[in-house]
Amino acid sequence: MTREQGSRWAMRDSMARARRYDWPQCGYCGRAQDHDCPVVTCLLCGSPQCFGNGGGNGRCSVCLHGLLPGWSGVSELVREGCGYAGCSLLTVAVARKKRVCAEHAKQIKVNKVTLAEHVREALAHRDSGKGWQEWRLVA
Numbered sequence: 537m538t539r540e541q542g543s544r545w546a547m548r549d550s551m552a553r554a555r556r557y558d559w560p561q562c563g564y565c566g567r568a569q570d571h572d573c574p575v576v577t578c579l580l581c582g583s584p585q586c587f588g589n590g591g592g593n594g595r596c597s598v599c600l601h602g603l604l605p606g607w608s609g610v611s612e613l614v615r616e617g618c619g620y621a622g623c624s625l626l627t628v629a630v631a632r633k634k635r636v637c638a639e640h641a642k643q644i645k646v647n648k649v650t651l652a653e654h655v656r657e658a659l660a661h662r663d664s665g666k667g668w669q670e671w672r673l674v675a
Contacts, residue, residue: 542575542584543584543673543674543675544564544575544584544585544586544673544674545583545584545585545598545662545671545672545673545674546564546565546585546586546671546672546674547565547597547669547670547671547672548665548669548670548671548672549668549669549670550564550565550566562586562588564586564674565585565586565588565589567586567588572586573586573587573588573589574586574587574606575587576589576590576604576605576606577604577605578596578598578599578602578603578604579602579603579604579605579614579626579627579628579629580596580599580601580602580603580628580629580638580641580651580655581596581598581599581602581655581658581659583596583598583599583602583659583662585597585598585604587604587606587607589604590604590607590610593607593609594606594607594608594609594610595630598658598659598662598671599629599654599655599658599659600658601629601630601631601636601646601651601654601655602628602629602655603627603628603629603630613627613630613635614626614627614628616635617635617637618635618636618637618639618640619634619635619636620634620636620637620640623637623639623640625637625638625639625640628641629641629651631644631646631651632644632646636651641655
């Protein structure tokens with residue numbers, strides 16, 4: 537198993553799980569495969585992470601709304617552009633079932649705060665290393 541180039545955010549439990557079994561796994565997220573996951577960066581919050589963090593829908597594991605490039609369907613969402621009328625900017629997230637560009641992320645609300653505020657809170661939580669995720673930046 538070789539280390540894929542670039543630092544990425546990984547959950548502490550995933551890093552420990554990746555070393556628990558005899559079969560090959562990604563050394564960052566613990567998914568069973570014969571190599572480390574490629575690094576992908578969230579289009580909304582900018583968190584580099586394992587491609588596998590998309591969890592089947594191509595969404596960021598850190599901010600939960602940002603899109604991870606390369607996932608099936610994500611490229612189409614990005615290409616379609618923002619879901620706001622008259623906006624032609626690229627989609628970076630999906631919030632409240634709507635495609636959202638970086639500019640409209642400052643306006644749309646999720647859980648009583650704007651998506652931009654939610655991202656700031658998610659990044660502060662990630663950087664704190666607390667909570668059940670215990671995010672760590674791993675080289």
